[in-house]
Every structure is written in C-alpha cells, then in structure tokens.
Amino acid sequence: MFPGAGDSEFAFELLVSRWAELAWHPTDGRRPVVVARQLGTKERRWDTVILEVDRDAFARRRLFGERGLDSDLLRVVRGAPPAFAWYRDALEDPGFPWRYVRAAVHRAAGRDLVEKRRGPNGRVEFRRVREYPDWVERVVVVENKPDLDASAARALAGQLRHDLDAGLADEVWVATGATGERVSPALLEDMPVEVGVLEFDFDDGVDADAAEVVWHPTRLDADGDPDKRLELAERAYGKGWRSFRETMRPDCRHFELRREGRALVPHCGAKGRVPTAAECSGGCSEFSPEPPQWRTNGWPIEGGPGKGIRALLSRRRERERERAERAGADPGGAAGTGTEATR
Numbered sequence: 001m002f003p004g005a006g007d008s009e010f011a012f013e014l015l016v017s018r019w020a021e022l023a024w025h026p027t028d029g030r031r032p033v034v035v036a037r038q039l040g041t042k043e044r045r046w047d048t049v050i051l052e053v054d055r056d057a058f059a060r061r062r063l064f065g066e067r068g069l070d071s072d073l074l075r076v077v078r079g080a081p082p083a084f085a086w087y088r089d090a091l092e093d094p095g096f097p098w099r100y101v102r103a104a105v106h107r108a109a110g111r112d113l114v115e116k117r118r119g120p121n122g123r124v125e126f127r128r129v130r131e132y133p134d135w136v137e138r139v140v141v142v143e144n145k146p147d148l149d150a151s152a153a154r155a156l157a158g159q160l161r162h163d164l165d166a167g168l169a170d171e172v173w174v175a176t177g178a179t180g181e182r183v184s185p186a187l188l189e190d191m192p193v194e195v196g197v198l199e200f201d202f203d204d205g206v207d208a209d210a211a212e213v214v215w216h217p218t219r220l221d222a223d224g225d226p227d228k229r230l231e232l233a234e235r236a237y238g239k240g241w242r243s244f245r246e247t248m249r250p251d252c253r254h255f256e257l258r259r260e261g262r263a264l265v266p267h268c269g270a271k272g273r274v275p276t277a278a279e280c281s282g283g284c285s286e287f288s289p290e291p292p293q294w295r296t297n298g299w300p301i302e303g304g305p306g307k308g309i310r311a312l313l314s315r316r317r318e319r320e321r322e323r324a325e326r327a328g329a330d331p332g333g334a335a336g337t338g339t340e341a342t343r
C-alpha cells in the first residue's frame with residue numbers, strides 16, 4: 001500500500017472502488033459501471049458492489065434523480081400507469097394495508113417521480129412521468145481482504161459460499177494485496193472455485209493497471225429475487241463509494257483529501273495516515289473544528305473546507321455517473337482524468 005495508508009482496510013477498499021471506476025471489467029473489456037461500497041442485505045454486507053449498466057437505460061434512470069429509490073418507491077414508480085388511475089386499481093395488492101402504498105405515492109410525487117391528483121370521491125390518482133428503465137445489466141460483488149492469511153481465507157470461504165448461493169450476483173471476486181508469491185496465497189486456501197481473485201499493487205496509489213487477475217470467476221446464474229437485486233442496485237446508485245464524506249469529519253482541521261495515483265483518499269494530519277471511517281467521527285479525541293475564518297475570508301468555496309470537500313466528492317460522483325452514461329461514445333471512456341484541487 002502507499003505510504004500513509006496505515007493498516008487500513010478502509011483505504012484498500014476505497015482504492016479498489018476507484019480502480020473499478022477506472023478499469024472495469026478486468027478481462028472482458030471496458031463497461032460502464034456504478035460502484036458502491038459497504039452495501040448489503042439483512043444477511044450480508046459487501047465491501048464493493050459494481051453495477052454494470054446499460055448506457056442508454058442508465059441515462060433514463062438518472063432522470064429519476066440522484067437519490068436511490070427504496071422498495072416502496074420502486075413499487076409506485078414501476079407500477080405507475082400512463083394515464084391517471086386510482087392507485088389501488090393501478091398497483092397489485094401489496095399484501096399489507098393500502099395506506100402505506102398511498103403514503104409512498106405521496107412521497108414519490110413529492111420527489112417528482114410520478115404525478116398525482118385528487119380524482120372523483122377524493123381518491124388519490126397517479127400516473128407516470130416517464131417509464132422506469134431496465135438499467136442494470138450485471139451485479140458484481142467484491143470482498144476486499146488486503147492481507148489474506150490462512151485464517152482470514154477460511155472465514156471468508158463461508159461468506160463467499162453464501163454470496164454464490166444467494167443468486168443476487170453475476171460474479172463474485174476477492175480483492176487482495178499483491179504478495180509477490182508465484183502462487184497467490186488466496187488460491188492455496190479453501191476458496192470456492194467460482195470466485196475470481198484479483199491482486200492489487202497500490203504502492204503508488206491507484207491507476208487502471210493496479211490489478212492482476214490471478215483466478216477467473218465463473219459466470220453465475222443470478223437467479224435470486226429480482227426485486228431484491230434491483231433494490232440493491234438502487235441503493236448502490238444512491239450511495240456510491242464516496243459516501244464517507246457524510247460520515248467522516250471533513251470539517252475537522254486535520255482532515256485532508258490526498259491524491260494517491262488517481263484516487264482522492266482521506267488523510268488525517270494528526271494521525272499522519274488514512275483514518276478509519278469509525279475513528280474519524282464526532283467521538284474522535286483529536287477532532288478540532290476548522291477555524292471560523294476558514295469559512296469566511298479567503299476560502300474560495302462558500303462554507304469552508306469541510307463543506308468544500310463534501311461538495312467536491314459529490315461532484316466526483318456526478319462526473320462518474322456522466323461518464324457511465326457516455327461510455328462507449330466517449331473515447332476517454334469511463335476512465336477520464338481529473339485535476340480538481342482538494343485543499
């Protein structure tokens with residue numbers, strides 16, 4: 001790992017996520033993707049989720065806004081009729097009280113996802129604004145283990161077996177640090193053979209060539225619950241992998257974003273390394289609020305550096321979404337470059 005990464009799995013995970021934006025797919029040629037981290041179902045949380053998307057359908061999905069749609073909103077948006085109709089006529093019986101569906105119709109209308117009106121007898125009617133597209137082509141999950149020793153590999157094998165059996169993913173990978181060994185230690189352990197193995201060399205941060213495929217995954221059937229799969233995709237779309245901007249403390253005077261190759265990674269000046277997401281929080285004993293004058297005179301971004309960092313990371317997310325939409329039409333593809341100042 002690059003100097004200052006500490007022993008942070010978190011830093012490794014950020015770099016794997018950024019690499020996926022730059023270089024996915026590792027063996028089958030470039031594909032437009034949306035990348036998210038720390039996402040899952042009730043049963044399982046994945047480190048990195050990569051959605052391969054249909055470019056045109058993804059552009060139409062983006063018209064529904066930058067936030068993800070939860071299962072209640074998805075029911076309303078996908079079931080919305082072309083002409084105004086009473087919601088109980090338009091939608092299938094949900095199997096729970098209709099008032100919850102009505103509340104979701106109001107919520108969807110509040111986000112301009114559908115149109116609503118009062119029909120005869122005061123009934124709530126709604127119709128689609130646009131058709132919800134079939135934008136997700138493949139779902140890939142990646143488990144990140146920078147130091148994959150024997151006991152970590154044994155523990156991981158059971159989780160990976162669950163991932164394979166759940167039927168939500170089209171491919172499952174393990175990402176680990178390069179060891180320089182002739183045979184990757186990951187292959188010597190009891191891994192399911194359907195799981196691909198990627199080795200990363202992040203000594204100089206991340207670039208598109210940072211990965212080596214040491215084992216190819218098996219293409220899976222992904223025959224699990226399609227609604228669950230779409231809900232996962234929507235959450236991935238809404239969250240992305242830069243969501244640490246919301247949970248960490250960029251408003252601390254010690255917080256910086258540092259460039260590590262082609263990624264922007266959090267750095268704590270007080271600790272001299274990448275802080276973990278858990279320690280860089282309101283409970284951090286070394287937290288020190290940015291001085292008020294940083295927020296006013298001389299700072300080029302309104303609101304001070306903390307707000308500026310959050311805004312910059314949001315812009316990065318939007319830029320990558322735009323690239324996914326243009327991928328294939330754009331000779332720079334989804335990789336592109338970026339030189340925005342950090343702090």
Ligand code: SF4
Pocket residue numbers: 249252253254255256267268269270271275279280281284285286287288
């Ligand atoms: S001192 Fe604590 S809160 Fe401040 S940047 Fe470092 S880890 Fe985050």
